[in-house]
Amino acid sequence: MNKIKNHQLYRLTAAHIKEIVREPVVLFWGIVFPILMAWGLGIAFSSKQDLNREIAVIKHSNTSTIQKSALQNIIEHYPDKEKGDYALSLKNEKLGNVKLSFHECTEAEAHVMLKKGTISLIIDVVDDKLVYYFDPVNAEAQLIYQLVKGVVYNGPQYYASHQEEIKPLTVTGTRYIDFLIPGLIAMGIMMSSSWGISYTLIERRSKKLLRRMVATPMRKSNLLIALIFARFIMNIIEAVLLYAFAYWYFDLQIQGNLIALALLFIAGNIAFAGISVLISSHTANSEVGNGLINAVVTPMMVLSGVFFSYHHFPAWAITFIENLPLTMLADGMRSIFNEGAGLLEIWKSLLVLSATGIITFVVGLKIFKWY
Amino acid sequence: MEYIVEVSNVKKSFKEVHAVKGVNLTIKPGEFVGLLGPNGAGKTTMVEMIEGLQHPDSGEIKIAGKTWKNNSKELHQLIGLSLQETHFIDRLSVFETGQLFASFYKLGTDRVNEVIELVGLQEKRKAYVTTLSGGQRQRLALGIALLNKPSVLLLDEPTTGLDPNARREIWMILKKLKDEQNTSLILTTHYMEEAEFLCDRIVMMDQGTILADGPLDQLLRDFDNARNLDELFINMTGRHLYE
Numbered sequence: 323m324n325k326i327k328n329h330q331l332y333r334l335t336a337a338h339i340k341e342i343v344r345e346p347v348v349l350f351w352g353i354v355f356p357i358l359m360a361w362g363l364g365i366a367f368s369s370k371q372d373l374n375r376e377i378a379v380i381k382h383s384n385t386s387t388i389q390k391s392a393l394q395n396i397i398e399h400y401p402d403k404e405k406g407d408y409a410l411s412l413k414n415e416k417l418g419n420v421k422l423s424f425h426e427c428t429e430a431e432a433h434v435m436l437k438k439g440t441i442s443l444i445i446d447v448v449d450d451k452l453v454y455y456f457d458p459v460n461a462e463a464q465l466i467y468q469l470v471k472g473v474v475y476n477g478p479q480y481y482a483s484h485q486e487e488i489k490p491l492t493v494t495g496t497r498y499i500d501f502l503i504p505g506l507i508a509m510g511i512m513m514s515s516s517w518g519i520s521y522t523l524i525e526r527r528s529k530k531l532l533r534r535m536v537a538t539p540m541r542k543s544n545l546l547i548a549l550i551f552a553r554f555i556m557n558i559i560e561a562v563l564l565y566a567f568a569y570w571y572f573d574l575q576i577q578g579n580l581i582a583l584a585l586l587f588i589a590g591n592i593a594f595a596g597i598s599v600l601i602s603s604h605t606a607n608s609e610v611g612n613g614l615i616n617a618v619v620t621p622m623m624v625l626s627g628v629f630f631s632y633h634h635f636p637a638w639a640i641t642f643i644e645n646l647p648l649t650m651l652a653d654g655m656r657s658i659f660n661e662g663a664g665l666l667e668i669w670k671s672l673l674v675l676s677a678t679g680i681i682t683f684v685v686g687l688k689i690f691k692w693y
Numbered sequence: 694m695e696y697i698v699e700v701s702n703v704k705k706s707f708k709e710v711h712a713v714k715g716v717n718l719t720i721k722p723g724e725f726v727g728l729l730g731p732n733g734a735g736k737t738t739m740v741e742m743i744e745g746l747q748h749p750d751s752g753e754i755k756i757a758g759k760t761w762k763n764n765s766k767e768l769h770q771l772i773g774l775s776l777q778e779t780h781f782i783d784r785l786s787v788f789e790t791g792q793l794f795a796s797f798y799k800l801g802t803d804r805v806n807e808v809i810e811l812v813g814l815q816e817k818r819k820a821y822v823t824t825l826s827g828g829q830r831q832r833l834a835l836g837i838a839l840l841n842k843p844s845v846l847l848l849d850e851p852t853t854g855l856d857p858n859a860r861r862e863i864w865m866i867l868k869k870l871k872d873e874q875n876t877s878l879i880l881t882t883h884y885m886e887e888a889e890f891l892c893d894r895i896v897m898m899d900q901g902t903i904l905a906d907g908p909l910d911q912l913l914r915d916f917d918n919a920r921n922l923d924e925l926f927i928n929m930t931g932r933h934l935y936e
């Protein structure tokens with residue numbers, strides 16, 4: 323036992339783990355923050371709150387436009403006025419309740435609200451006819467347009483009708499939280515590897531600690547392996563705690579193969595550990611390091627569909643996105659968590675992720691600047 | 694073996710800066726050598742080349758008769774060093790830092806405790822490195838340098854920035870080492886008293902070359918009966934050592 327304990331690999335790993343654990347802020351970002359994020363987003367996108375939709379109605383003179391338009395019928399019957407707006411409450415148990423607020427304003431004011439994102443639909447009355455202004459690419463705007471149009475022609479009961487034909491899905495693995503947690507685990511691996519490994523190495527280089535350490539008989543590769551291994555252990559703890567929370571609070575189940583999940587987790591760690599070593603192979607300047615890490619991490623954060631599906635991106639971009647390491651990891655995790663996938667479905671990702679990690683590690687080690 | 698360190702005709706440039714321009718230097722086992730000279734004289738560059746951390750453009754460096762090429766594993770066992778500035782891992786204690794470095798030499802905790810006592814950090818054994826004062830940090834760096842009982846100890850400005858008491862404490866540790874072990878020391882310093890107190894020999898460097906090399910009293914005698922190292926430097930270069 324003492325022999326193992328005095329081994330440099332053991333000591334290096336222990337030193338790195340102590341260093342991480344003794345920095346409370348690091349623990350907050352690694353453990354508490356992802357759980358808070360899962361909790362907040364999970365709640366925000368799962369509970370059925372009453373939605374409030376704001377619509378701008380352009381006012382041309384002092385007389386109310388609404389009064390002489392097709393909207394009038396509705397407003398007359400439902401004269402709910404709130405803070406000067408005409409409000410129309412629509413009820414539907416299955417879809418959730420919606421409140422439409424018609425806000426009269428000038429064209430300029432409407433445009434300001436549009437830019438701020440408080441509205442996405444503007445209604446104008448031209449020759450007693452309603453004209454709808456909105457961005458057809460914006461799905462939400464289109465939805466509101468359809469809803470307002472339906473209500474204007476068929477009355478408020480339109481929204482409540484045909485409830486019996488709607489059957490809310492209760493299949494497991496289709497909630498937002500089911501989508502989110504595997505993505506957060508994948509993101510956690512990427513973030514903690516890139517900051518934990520790259521940043522630590524760059525900082526040690528700039529503080530001349532690397533230089534001091536390689537002036538001893540220490541094996542250089544042991545230093546990197548220990549750093550990666552310490553990170554791996556922390557990543558396991560972070561992922562298990564995040565999953566435990568999601569299991570307890572949201573009853574999140576893993577439907578697929580656990581061995582496949584473990585292997586994918588390891589492959590993800592290898593991939594990002596290798597990438598992190600490569601990122602930090604040269605610079606001794608922590609600002610440059612910061613930039614490099616961000617340059618690698620940020621595009622994947624945005625593109626890889628951690629929070630929302632990347633299928634809204636144009637088709638030509640999707641092939642590229644699908645092959646990013648974070649996308650592969652997150653998609654693989656999701657397929658195991660939610661679609662019951664096993665080794666058969668994810669072996670390609672396993673292979674690509676591991677190969678990415680090994681190649682970047684070897685190249686990084688080759689060009690690594692120790693002093 | 695007559696010399697433990699042999700430096701012959703070593704040159705090193707950084708782009709257009711000629712940091713070391715053809716230095717010859719030999720050190721006997723057990724000899725304490727003080728390397729002095731103004732900022733930018735090339736002291737750190739010279740020392741780091743002996744440590745194997747920088748590579749000479751030309752010339753040869755041998756420690757115990759061996760060059761760094763192909764013998765680095767062996768030579769790392771022979772030397773101990775402290776760099777001009779090093780930070781250790783912030784949130785490791787003094788003892789844990791010692792343990793970590795000891796593991797590189799396959800040494801156990803006994804040696805760590807011995808060294809901690811040697812540099813007088815017993816009371817700070819459990820303190821994190823971040824909480825140490827400048828002097829305590831320098832003593833830790835010295836302790837780490839001594840872990841493997843090196844044959845050649847290279848200390849780059851080990852007392853810079855310390856108050857006179859703290860400096861004296863380090864001197865005492867090194868003096869004791871001189872009496873008890875057969876360690877050679879190469880010490881760079883800006884303090885003449887330090888070189889005078891500790892070193893058998895003074896090597897004066899300026900602009901990448903060695904201006905003078907020998908025991909202090911001999912150097913002073915040789916250069917127009919200078920009264921101290923500053924006068925010696927003026928007599929040699931016409932400039933003050935420290936303006």
Ligand SMILES: Nc1ncnc2c1ncn2[C@@H]1O[C@H](COP(=O)(O)OP(=O)(O)OP(=O)(O)O)[C@@H](O)[C@H]1O
Pocket residue numbers: 707710711712730731732733734735736737738739777
């Ligand atoms: N990595 C480097 N890149 C470029 N120039 C360097 C580098 N290291 C040293 N130099 C230059 O080489 C010269 C010698 O530097 P060195 O650090 O050896 O001086 P020194 O005698 O240790 O000075 P000090 O007393 O300030 O520590 C200086 O002019 C310095 O600017």
Ligand SMILES: [Mg+2]
Pocket residue numbers: 736737738777849
């Ligand atoms: Mg120096």
